[in-house]
Amino acid sequence: MRKKIFYKLLLDCISFFLISVLSASLIIWIVQAVNFLDIIIDDGRNISTYLKYTLSNLPKIIAKITPFIILLTLIYIFSKYEKKNELIIFWNFGINKIEVVNFFFYISIIVTILQILIVSIIVPYTQDYSRKIIKNSSINFIDSFIKTKKFNASLEGITLFNNSRDENGNLYDVYVKNGDINNFQIIFAKKGKVNVQNNQNFLELFDGRTLSYTNGNVSEFNFSKTRIVLNKFDSGAITHRKTQQVSTINLFRCYFQIYKQTTEVDLSEILNIENCKSENISNIIREFYKRLVIPLYIPVIILVSLLLILTSKEKKFYNRKILSIFFLGLIFLILSETNQRFISKNLYSNLIIISLPIIFTIILNIIFNIKLNLKEKINDSL
Structure with a gap:
């Protein structure tokens, strides 16, 4: 008992x-x-x-x-x-x-x-x-990362902006800046689109212009198409x-x-x-x-x-x-x-x-x- x-x-x-x-x-x-x-x-x-x-x-x-x-x-x-x-x-x-x-x-x-x-x-x-x-983990840029009419700076080293986006995911009036204060690149493009290939996220830009600043030197060129690998940029999350x-x-x-x-x-x-x-x-x-x-x-x-x-x-x-x-x-x-x-x-x-x-x-x-x-x-x- x-x-x-x-x-x-x-x-x-x-x-x-x-x-x-x-x-x-x-x-x-x-x-x-x-x-x-x-x-x-x-x-x-x-x-x-x-x-x-x-x-x-x-x-x-x-x-x-x-x-x-x-x-x-x-x-x-x-x-x-x-x-x-x-x-x-x-x-x-x-x-x-x-x-x-x-x-x-x-x-x-x-x-x-x-x-x-x-x-x-x-x-x-x-x-x-x-x-x-x-x-x-990978990042779903299309659905969540890139927001229209807003500067997207969640990734360290790159800032993205677009004026509008259609139902097919095409971005219009795209602005991209990457690099630091001493070496950076600014890209303006009429159109852009994010594509995924082999688990890699690419931002493809069309009909634009690139301004580059490297060690005090400024260069400029136009392009009909260019590509930026987004995976190489850090999301800012603590991974160590x-x-x-x-x-x-x-x-x-x-x-x-x-x-x-x-x-x-x-x-x-x-x-x-x-x-x-x-x-x-x-x-x-x-x-x-x-x-x-x-x-x-x-x-x-x-x-x-x-x-x-x-x-x-x-x-x-x-x-x-x-x-x-x-x-x-x-x-x-x-x-x-x-x-x-x-x-x-x-x-x-x-x-x-x-x-x-x-x-x-x-x-x-x-x-x-x-x-x-x-x-x-x-x-x-x-």
């Missing part, structure tokens, strides 16, 4: 957690998906690229909100059990409160391990995958790998290789790991903190939530105590995120920050053991 009681409590927690995390993740994902619409509208990429890119951000969203949803879940479940007198069933069957604390503490260790695996393996992989999606997109194993390889060096080095090309250089070491350490230390706050959050079993609805200000415990959990969540700002190259200061969740966990366990064991002794004496 004791196992069934614990099983039901755990099942209720898991059910509420899954519903909450999926609902919250979906809302956040939709908001982000709306913000990512410029991938189609401005950059002219297709819908499949947009969907793949937005969906690849879902694991990161879930991992980010998991600690908060855990806090919300446990406070809701235990307060509901208390208000419906369901916790009395636990105590009437001889289950000690310390057993409940220990049960959820063991669960918290499992959840922490899972969270570390997700944020250190799955999230970097999906973030890197989203980068590759943008890097390897960020530190957060590098796998945890490669980050460790990079860190230990840099740590061995006595001078400032750039090992990016040698180790084939982007941003593997001495000047980026602080960001690498912060990434370790996000992946390996922040999940350690999950046992802290769970133990804070279990402070509810130390009180009852019969006592005064019970609802206030629920809010106080909830805000205490929020403080720990905020602390876990803000502490990464204090991560530096100094090993000893980092050790203090890294050890904080372990210290908090030990303190909370001591509090539970002292209060609950003392209360049990008092009840035995009575």
Whole structure:
């Protein structure tokens, strides 16, 4: 019977957690998906690229909100059990409160391990995958990129303008400028059209004139037909790998290789790991903190939530105590995120920050053991 009681409590927690995390993740994902619409509208990429890119951000969203949803879940479940007198069933069957604390503490260790695996393996992989999606995607210039009576500058290094466009995709009164301030080319054409051949986008121009400026020299010539390869221009999207997109194993390889060096080095090309250089070491350490230390706050959050079993609805200000415990959990969540700002190259200061969740966990366990064991002794004496 004791196992069934614990099983039901755990099942209720898991059910509420899954519903909450999926609902919250979906809302956040939709908001982000709306913000990512410029991938189609401005950059002219297709819908499949947009969907793949937005969906690849879902694991990161879930991992980010998991600690908060855990806090919300446990406070809701235990307060509901208390208000419906369901916790009395636990105590009437001889289950000690310390057993409940220990049960959820063991669960918290499992959840922490899972969270570390997700944020250190799955999230970097999906973030890197989203980068590759943008890097390897093509642009649908006809439908989205080239807009009539508007300067189109979504691609770096080239600006396009056309006065009108017919149903067949023919552009009229076309203006094109490409290059930089020292070397650029301006093209005027009566007509133009975008064609696709072998996955290459070409802008074909007819009956126009070209003005070229190169190192102070100006040249001009007329043409009946010319072609510009649009794929060679960058869309402006960030396609190089960020530190957060590098796998945890490669980050460790990079860190230990840099740590061995006595001078400032750039090992990016040698180790084939982007941003593997001495000047980026602080960001690498912060990434370790996000992946390996922040999940350690999950046992802290769970133990804070279990402070509810130390009180009852019969006592005064019970609802206030629920809010106080909830805000205490929020403080720990905020602390876990803000502490990464204090991560530096100094090993000893980092050790203090890294050890904080372990210290908090030990303190909370001591509090539970002292209060609950003392209360049990008092009840035995009575």
